[in-house]
Amino acid sequence: MKNITTNFPNVQEEAMMKNQHHKKLAYVFRNSMNYFSPDSFICKNGWFFILDVTGKVLVHKKIGFPEYPLLNSYYVEDLHSQIQPGDHSRIVCVPIFQEKLVIGYLGLSVSVDVLYEQCIAFLEGFRYSLHMGWESYYNEQVASIVYEMNESFELDYVLSTVVNRIAEILGGKECIAAIFNREQRKIESQWSSDVLSLDVFKTNLLAENDILYEKLLKSFDKNKEPLQIIDQFFIFPIIHSGNTLGIIAILSEGDKGLFEYEKQFIFKLLKEVASALNKVLTLLRIERDHEKRDRLYQVTKKIHSSIDVNEVLHAIVENVKYMYPELQAELWLSHDSCSTQLPVKQFTFQSDESEVSVQAYMEARTIVKKSLGERALTLAAPLRGKQGVYGVIEFHAPEPITLQKRDIEYISMLADTAGTAFESAQLYYQTRNMIRELLLINEITQQLNKSLKLKDVLKFVTGKLIETYGAEYCCILRKSEEGDSFIIQASTDEKHLGQIVGKRWNRLINLNKKTEPIIIADLPTGEGEPLFRGYQSFVGVPLVDGGKVEGAILVMDSRTNFFTFDDYKLLEILAQHMNLAMTNASLHAEVERLVVIDNLTGLYNRKYLYDYVTSSQATDEYGSLILIDIDFFKNVNDTYGHQVGDEILVQVADILHDSIRSSDVATRWGGEELAIYLPRVKIDKALDVAERIRKRVMDRTKPQITISSGLSFWNRNDRYISVENLFQCADAALYQAKSVGRNKIIVASMDND
Numbered sequence: 001m002k003n004i005t006t007n008f009p010n011v012q013e014e015a016m017m018k019n020q021h022h023k024k025l026a027y028v029f030r031n032s033m034n035y036f037s038p039d040s041f042i043c044k045n046g047w048f049f050i051l052d053v054t055g056k057v058l059v060h061k062k063i064g065f066p067e068y069p070l071l072n073s074y075y076v077e078d079l080h081s082q083i084q085p086g087d088h089s090r091i092v093c094v095p096i097f098q099e100k101l102v103i104g105y106l107g108l109s110v111s112v113d114v115l116y117e118q119c120i121a122f123l124e125g126f127r128y129s130l131h132m133g134w135e136s137y138y139n140e141q142v143a144s145i146v147y148e149m150n151e152s153f154e155l156d157y158v159l160s161t162v163v164n165r166i167a168e169i170l171g172g173k174e175c176i177a178a179i180f181n182r183e184q185r186k187i188e189s190q191w192s193s194d195v196l197s198l199d200v201f202k203t204n205l206l207a208e209n210d211i212l213y214e215k216l217l218k219s220f221d222k223n224k225e226p227l228q229i230i231d232q233f234f235i236f237p238i239i240h241s242g243n244t245l246g247i248i249a250i251l252s253e254g255d256k257g258l259f260e261y262e263k264q265f266i267f268k269l270l271k272e273v274a275s276a277l278n279k280v281l282t283l284l285r286i287e288r289d290h291e292k293r294d295r296l297y298q299v300t301k302k303i304h305s306s307i308d309v310n311e312v313l314h315a316i317v318e319n320v321k322y323m324y325p326e327l328q329a330e331l332w333l334s335h336d337s338c339s340t341q342l343p344v345k346q347f348t349f350q351s352d353e354s355e356v357s358v359q360a361y362m363e364a365r366t367i368v369k370k371s372l373g374e375r376a377l378t379l380a381a382p383l384r385g386k387q388g389v390y391g392v393i394e395f396h397a398p399e400p401i402t403l404q405k406r407d408i409e410y411i412s413m414l415a416d417t418a419g420t421a422f423e424s425a426q427l428y429y430q431t432r433n434m435i436r437e438l439l440l441i442n443e444i445t446q447q448l449n450k451s452l453k454l455k456d457v458l459k460f461v462t463g464k465l466i467e468t469y470g471a472e473y474c475c476i477l478r479k480s481e482e483g484d485s486f487i488i489q490a491s492t493d494e495k496h497l498g499q500i501v502g503k504r505w506n507r508l509i510n511l512n513k514k515t516e517p518i519i520i521a522d523l524p525t526g527e528g529e530p531l532f533r534g535y536q537s538f539v540g541v542p543l544v545d546g547g548k549v550e551g552a553i554l555v556m557d558s559r560t561n562f563f564t565f566d567d568y569k570l571l572e573i574l575a576q577h578m579n580l581a582m583t584n585a586s587l588h589a590e591v592e593r594l595v596v597i598d599n600l601t602g603l604y605n606r607k608y609l610y611d612y613v614t615s616s617q618a619t620d621e622y623g624s625l626i627l628i629d630i631d632f633f634k635n636v637n638d639t640y641g642h643q644v645g646d647e648i649l650v651q652v653a654d655i656l657h658d659s660i661r662s663s664d665v666a667t668r669w670g671g672e673e674l675a676i677y678l679p680r681v682k683i684d685k686a687l688d689v690a691e692r693i694r695k696r697v698m699d700r701t702k703p704q705i706t707i708s709s710g711l712s713f714w715n716r717n718d719r720y721i722s723v724e725n726l727f728q729c730a731d732a733a734l735y736q737a738k739s740v741g742r743n744k745i746i747v748a749s750m751d752n753d
Contacts, residue, residue, distance in 0.1 A: 025050050025096065025104050026059040028133040032126070038063050042122045047109035051093065053102055070109055088112050092119035094127055098259055106130060138265045141169050146272045155179075155280050159191040159246075162273055166248065167193035170262055174251040176201050176233075179281075180244055183404050186213050187247075197251045204231050205249075210400065220244040226267065234258055236266050240274040245281060288323075292410055295319050300417050312421045316393060316414050324407070326397045327379075332357040333391040356380045357392040364389050366412045368403065376400040379408065381415035385423030393418065437570050440468060445577055458490035461553070461578050466492055469567060471557045473535060476543075477501065478551040479512070486512065486552060496531060505529040507538075512549055515542045519568050522560040537562035541572050543579045553578065598668040600646055601653035609667040609675055613723045616679045622715045624686030626676040627730035628652075628693070631706045631742040633672035640703065648705055655696045659689060675730075683713040683747060690745045698743075706743035710734030713748075 029050050041048070041063045047070040049060035056073040068089040093107035106127050108119050145165045149158045159177040167175040174197035181188040186209045192198035205212055212230075219225040220237035221244055228235040234250040234257075248270060250258060258266075317329040360367040360380035367380045375396045383390045393415055403411075444464060462474045475496060477486035486502040502508035505528060510516040518540035528535075535556035543551040553575050557563070598605050604612075616623050630636075630652065637645040652674065656666040660676060669675040676693075678686050690709045697707050710733030712726050733748035740746075 022052055022058050022104070024134070024137060025052075028130055028137050029059050029061075031136065032129055032133045033061055036061075042108070042118050043110050043114050046111070046114075049107050049109070050096075051105040051107055053104060055105075058104065066109070068109070090114060090116070090119070092116060092123065094120065094123045096127065096130065098261060101259075134261070138169075138261070138268070141165070141265070142269045142272055145269060146276060149273065149276045153280055153283055155189075155284060156191070158277060158280050162248070162269075163191050163193045166250075166266065166269070169265070170250065170258075173258075176249040176251070177238075177246060178249070179246040180213065180217065182243075183402055183407075185400075185402050186210055187216075194251075200251065201233065201249060205233065216247060217244055220247075227263065234263075236263075236270055238270050238274050238277055240278040245274060245277050292323060295323070308425065312418055312425065313393070316418045319414060320395060320411055323410075324395070324403075326399065326401050327395040328397070330394045330396070331391060332361070332380075332394060357394050360392045360394075361389055366408060366415070368408060370400070374398055377403070379403065379411060381412050383419035383422050384416055385419045387423060390419060390422045390426065433566060437573065440570075441573060441577060444574060457578075462490050462492050465553070465555050465571070465574070468570075469555055469557075469563070471537075471555050471562065473532075473556040475554050476551060477554065479549060484512070489551065499531055501529050501531055507540075508552075511540060511542050511552055515544060515549055517541050517568065517572070518554070519563070519565070521563070532556060534558055536560045539563040539568050539571055541568070541575045543575060545579065550579075601649055601668050601674075603653050603656070603674065604665055604667040606667060606669055606675075609665055609669070609677060610723055612665050613677050613726065616677070617714065617721055617723065620680050620716075622680065622682060622713070624678045624681045624683055625712045625726050625730045626678070626686060626690045626693075627669065627710045627712075627727070627734045628656075628674040628676070628690075629708050629734055629738065630672040630674075631708055631738070633705075636703070636705065644703070648701060648703075651701050652697055652705075652707070655693060655700060659693050659696060683711060686711055686713065687745065687747060694743070694745060708734060708737040708742045709745045710737055711745065711747045 043063075045064035045066040047060055047066060048063060049070060050058045051074065052058055054073070055075055057070065060070055062070075066089070074091065088111065089109050090112045091107060091109050093105040095102045096104045096106055106123055108123060110119065145162065148161050148165070152158060159179075163175040163177045167173055174192070174194040176193075176198055177191045178187045178201075179189045180186075187206060190198060190201065192201070216228060216235065216237070219228055220239060221242065226237065232251055234252055236248045236250075237244050238246045238248065248266060250266070252258060313331060320327060321329065356367050356369050356378045357380040360382050364382050364384055366382070367378075369378045370376065371378070376399055378394065378396045380392050380394045382392050395411065444461075458476055462476060465471070465474045473492055475491040475493075476489050478489040479485075480487050480500060484503065485500050486508065488496045488499045488501065491497055502512055507516075507518050507520070508529060511518060518538050520536075520538040523536050523538065532538075532554075535558055537557045537560060538554065539556075540552055540554040542549045543553065553571065555563070555571065597603070613623070613625070630648065633645065633648070636648055649668075649672065653666070653668070656674065656676060660666060660678070663679060664681075665677045665679075667675045667677075676689070678689065681689075690711060694707055694709065698704060710730045712729035712733060714721055714726050729748035733746040737744040737746040
């Protein structure tokens, strides 16, 4: 060997390592020195050392007090004995092999007096000890890793420790650990010593997770094949009692394979790791089962302490999604009495979409179905109660997963518990709703009986229905005179009053002709009454009298699925009471009308006119009164008879009706005297009306008659305003008209003094 450098520090040991082989060699050498006695050295003084493949000294041991130094590196020409000129020392080295690969040299520096053969014999013997130390090194690493793993029962800590330590011991090779999920038949969780290698593992190997899982499981179970090489990965199984718990994958790039001793190290390590990992996984399963039981207890406790169906169903769904994150939930109900934010669907019994849930509902048992497409797995658990099945809670997963028997039983227990709670809640709600309905009917009946005015009744009914249902719109319809449509008689939107509806919408046509109620959860696009555009939910019932539809009550809201069947039943009950109240109010209004109407002429009577003028003078700014007398009416009776006299009164009354506004009031003042009150009409306009009436009476009556009229007027600025004064002035003017020849109109001089 040729000297390259001569400046070596004067220390007992010095390690200069460039790779993990050097580190291991140094470790093994030092460890071997713990059992080495200087007396066993071939001479009293010398150097014992290890070189790397380039000739650099990695670690050394000084024996006695050699008179020559140890250099920090040598040039390796061959492995024969070399005499160092000048210091009379001999350098002898032998190679250290790993699977026919030289990874370093074991050497001596001794006096030239020591024979070469003695040196070789000593080195060969120690080289064997070095290999024994190498095995001891790996055993210590295994023991160290297992000890470190046992410090925690957390899966993340255990496998993170394993991958990082393996990567360190294998000289920085990237290591990945993964767990087998036998329930889901896939490789589930992964830990890595390097993020990039994990990405490669996921991209290259886990692209078809289920296929790789089955392939590895078939290879590793029962130790059929202890090692798989796929792409750039050496894959080792973690096997316990014949079952593969997971794998360790070593990424090997290019020609950087694994030495046999490294493979044996991993096999030995994983044999020890398997036991610890099995304990951790068993503990996790126990904790998971305990958590299931605890959550089941908590959910059951919550369910039995709550009568809120919405809360119960959410508790069930959240619990299942927590335990099985892959599953999505849908709720199928046999009726719409449950209000919930869950995706609720109604059974159609013809749709393929609800096939599994319909089967679970009809058979009252949990159904599990696997298929291709968006729903790789569907589990439908019926909500069973003692009195029947109330619906189905359906869980589905887009990716293939496997549910064990205990998982299916767990979800079924939750569904049964929910069914019992659902039933209890339904009974509670039914009882509460029945009480609410009875109280509401009682309240409405009392309120309706308090008023016999139709306007007040209609206003109360529409307002109470809006309050009861929390809806946005309500109207009451009456049948039109033609009978083929409705007229809006009352509405929460006053702009709709008097509008005609029901000529084009089939729902209202059928309600009119066939007494069919209206129950709509979501009005189809393009359908409906134009006046009600914007509303999506409808509930309506006919108002029937004597078997005939006389009107209808409609309640609407812009939100879909707003009304329930119970809402319709309540409206149907309320409609009977409301129909009776409105009939009574109409009859009362008719009676009141008859009380204030003159039987012969159909004009209002004197009392009604007096009350009307009193009301007008309290609210209006001015008004006019026309007092009319039929000229020579006694002669008509004497000449033609009283029957013709009555006909003359009717003819004049009809002329009055045709000549005034709807807001004006025409009355029979007494005998042949008639009166017209014109609210908010000044005297000049009133004079025009009186003149028009005078001419029409002359032209239209048979036998022909004439009339005389007296006009009076009041104004808010008058110092004295009274009904009596208004009538007195009009009567005085009438008397004057008759005095000057009849068939005249005289305007009274209004003197408030």
